[in-house]
Amino acid sequence: MSRTAPLAITIATGDSRPIVRQIIDAIRRQISTGDLSVGDKLPSVRGLAQQLAINPNTVSKSYAQLTAEGWLESRAGLGLFVAARRDQLSAAERERRLGEAVDRFVGEVIAIRYPADEAVAAVADAFDALTLVRSA
Amino acid sequence: MSGLAIETRGLTRRHGRKHALDNLDLALPRGGIHAIVGANGAGKSTLFRILLGFLSPSGGEVFVLGRPSAALTPDDRRRIGFVNEEHTLPGWATVAAVLAMQRRLYADRWDARAFDTVIASFDLSPAQRIGQLSRGERAGFNLALALGQAPELLILDEPTLGLDVVARRRLLDALIEGASAEDRTVIYCSHQIEEVERLADTLVVLERGSLRNFSAPDDFRERITQWVANVPFKGPPPDAMPGLLQHRKIDGVHHYMMLDAEPGFADFLRGHGATSVQTMPVPLDRAVDAFLTRNHAGPAA
Amino acid sequence: MFELYKAECRRFRWWALGAGALHAGILLFFDRMVDPLQQPAMIYELVAAIYAGAGVLLGLFQAGSYARINQWMALLHRPLSPRRVLIAVAGGSATMLAAAVLVPILLLLIGHGLIGSRFVDARHWLLGLSGMLIALTGLMGGIYAALSPRRYGWLVLIPALLPTASMAVGWAAIVVQTGVLVALALLVTSAFKPDLAEPPRTITGLAGTALTAAMGAYLLLVVAGDLVFQTLWITTGTHPLNGVPPRGGVTEATRADGAALIEAGLAGRQDNRARLWREQVRLSEIFEVPPTMKWLPVRGELTNVAPMEFDDERRGTRWTFSHDDMRFHGVRLSDGAALGTLDVPGGFDAPPLPIEGGHLIAGGSLLGFDADDGMIHRSIRLPAGETIVARPSTAGTALAVMSDRALRLYDVRVLDESAGSDAPLATVPLPGPVGSLMRLDLIELLDGYLVSFTYARDGVDGPADAWQQIVHVTGAGTSRPVARRTLTPDFPFVTRFAPYWISPALKVARDLAEHAGSGPVPMAQRTPVKIPLSIWIAAGLLAALSAAVVALLARRWRLGLRASAAWMLATLALGPPMLFAFWLIRPNRTA
DSSP: OOOOOOOOOOOOOTTTTTTHHHHHHHHHHHHHHHHSSOBBBOOOHHHHHHHTTHHHHHHHHHHHHHHHHTSSEEETTEEEEEOOOOOOEEEEHHHHHHHHHHHHHHHHHHHOOOHHHHHHHHHHHHHHHHHHHOOO | OOSSEEEEEEEEETTTEEEEEEEEEEEESSSSSEEEEETTSSHHHHHHHHHHTOOOOOOOEETTTTTGGGOOOHHHHHHHEEEEEEEOOOOTSBBBHHHHHHHHHHHTTHHHHHHHHHHTTSSOOOTTTTGGGOOHHHHHHHHHHHTTTTEEEEEEEEETTOOHHHHHHHHHHHHHHTTTSOEEEEEEEEEEEHHHHHSSSSEEEETTTTTEEOOOHHHHHHHHEEEEEOOSSSSGGGGTTTTTTEEEEETEEEEEEEEOOOOOOHHHHHTTSSSSSEEEEOOHHHHHHHHHHTTTTOOOO | OOOHHHHHHHHHHHHHHHHHHHHHHHHHHHHHHHHGGGHHHHHHHHHHHHHHHHHHHOOOOOHHHHSSSSHHHHHHHSOOHHHHHHHHHHHHHHHHHHHHHHHHHHHHHHHHHSTTTTTOOHHHHHHHHHHHHHHHHHHHHHHHHHHHHHHHHHHHHHHGGHHHOOOOOTTTHHHHHHHHHHHHHHHHHHHHHTTTTTTOHHHHHHHHHHHHHHHHHHHHHHHHHHHHHHHHHHHTOOOOSSSSSOOOOOHHHHSSSSHHHHHHHHHTOOOHHHHHHHHHHHHSSSSOOOOOSOOOOOTOOOSSSOSEEEEEEETTTTEEEEETTTTTEEEEEEOOOOOEEOOOOTSSSSSOEOOOOOOOOTTTTTEEEEEETTTTEEEEEEETTBBSOOOOEETEEEEEEBSSEEEEEEEEGTTOOTTSSSSSSSSEOOOOOGEEEEEEEEEEEETTEEEEEEEOOOOOSSOEEEEEEEEEETTTTTTEEEEEEEOOOOEEEEEEHHHHHHHHHHHHHHHHHTTTOOOOOGGOOOOOOOOOHHHHHHHHHHHHHHHHHHHHHHEEEEEEEOHHHHHHHHHHOOOOOHHHHHHOOOOOOTT
């Protein structure tokens, strides 16, 4: 039986995001950065609830959503594991979300009067950094 | 057997002219952690006293685990744990004596593992007298005793009041440990919204003895939004804004805290001359705070 | 439940040990200095008050520590019925209190009997038991005071003072005290429930509480009402007993000097003999014979009217009377050696009460201790069934001896010449019950005596008729009434009959309770009170009015039909005190 991968995430109360959302974001991020690899076993609901000092039902909800979105998969009797990447969203939906993200980003950059080319370069750097981490 | 842990119908309790509870209809299902939140004097303690039969309602009906609360039998009480904010235990008795009594009383359902798990994080010796324990130790012991009796219904009246960070965290751990038992219903009342956010499945908001909210904490949070609008001059009159919880004017910018804001609220503000309108979600503690203080006079604009 | 009991015992064990040690120390100390078993009643009453006070304090402390809402919830929210919790908790404190009171008393009694040649009567063991009962009654009273609703709890506790007013003696006193303790424990049980602010839930608990509260309200109305009236009179300067008492009244008669009183008694007669008597009254010495003593010793009584002992100073012997064998037991004062027992031929009819001059009163006999031969001799023996009720006193050459039936005059030498005849010079049958006799005056005429009986007890502010009777006793010893006048009561009609019109039923209940188990008390023989019709009508009207108010209140409080009817009937029977109790208890609609 595979060992549970450590899940180094924290949550903050008083955040404007619900705890369910914070857990989902954190796990997605860890999968994206490679901190969690495909096939890694996630902590049990109870375990993560204890670790974060939150209601186990909250963890269940986060796991359920991540499973529904395809980030995690459940193996009967064994627990939850990081799933092999499959594209869950339709092309149109992905395009819409990218548009939203770009809009938000552009709005922020304009607000701080930053030159567009430097902003684009910064985005490229950030993606490079992610790739580095993943390959490391 | 009723599917409800707690049910009140038209529950009213008057202290003289004042209504501690005003026509309260509450139905808490079995299972899960229900947090009750309200300002001081919202009727939380009164509700718990009535639930356990220690205060008689002035009107209405109350059922606990399907039984009228005035007619709770010793056997019903066996299934209900109660922890109050003072963690009342006989100060003259030793830890060992209190534990022995509790084990004897709940011999048929004593959950030694639950008790041991909780008590392990507190450093108590059996020969100590309760009166010599610190507040945190007493709280931990009290909660351990309550969880050890493996109650179907556990009522906690501000269990972490006055505890330091360490003791509070231990108590929360203990609660999370204990609350995940099957079929257990926990009713929890606290001023610590942070705890509520971490623990609660249901957020019950009481105000002046009436029920104001009954939903998951996140659903409650979603009902409340913050709006920042740049409105020259006065802005719309407050009574034209249904759902307005708080309004503050900071550096000439209007900040509105809205309950169930209508979809066209941004247009409404622009219609009143707002040159810019922004909206954002709020953390739970601010949502609760805004909700509970909406009828209080805010700082003058 | 046993754990709870043990925990409560442990809670108070050091207190009990400390109090018990202190108690034992004090008792044993006094046993060295005086004889604790031969003290006057007042000492025992004082000690009982201390026991009761200790019980009340413990009860208030213990129940008070639980009465706050969080403590109360922690105590009662457990899988035990409230009754079992009460038994465990009150049982714990009661055990500790009983031990602290009873063990030292037992040590005292055992030590008293073993050390020295003193004896312990059965009644002394009962006295110890009584001390414990009174302490426990105090405990229950304290618990009730701490737990019962403030509105009426204090009222319910008033009737618990019955042991202080009860006339019961010996075993009967134990029964009365046990009864009060049990009743109080049941009242505590009825108040021992989760919601302390509510009246008792059970019908029997509610009924018991209501009836006790009604009796408390009655006693309060009678006693406090009287106080209020008197205070008002005094402050307005119209008190009937202020300054010169009204003419022809009871107070005038009781305060008058003997001559004036007899003259007033004869005022109705204008004949020559009366004129002659009046002249002699002015010239002669008037003897006031002491009236009835309130209490006489009763065999097996727990306490003593007075110490049951006297000293033979010539031989250095102390003689102490034992109720068990009805003999005096002698102890040499110098070294405590036993000197046997002392009796009188024919035995004592009743425990003898030592009075001045080495004399003893015992039932129908007047006895004397003769220091010359060290024996007790019988001076006078009244006919069977008669009891001497007062200290004999000399009236000139005569010795006046009061019994519960007659005044007898003897030659004073009857006291000295024990061998001589004890035939009275004259026997004057009492013209009324001895308990009502308030004053007795007597003058010696040339040919006999003139005796004035003033029957006025309970006639000043109470409901009894008062009158004065003059009796002429001839030289031959025969007597006949010669004048009688009615004394007018000084207090208004309304206040004199207040105990009756407030509630006749509760008046009867009170008298029954106080007299239950009383020994042969001469003071209890009273002239029957004649209650005027107007008082009955007033009582009836008040009861009806009270019941009507109860009906109104019951409607306002939305009381059920049967409960309303029960309260109304009870108020109809018991009058305004029940209305008062109802108003204070404010029963909820479900009861």
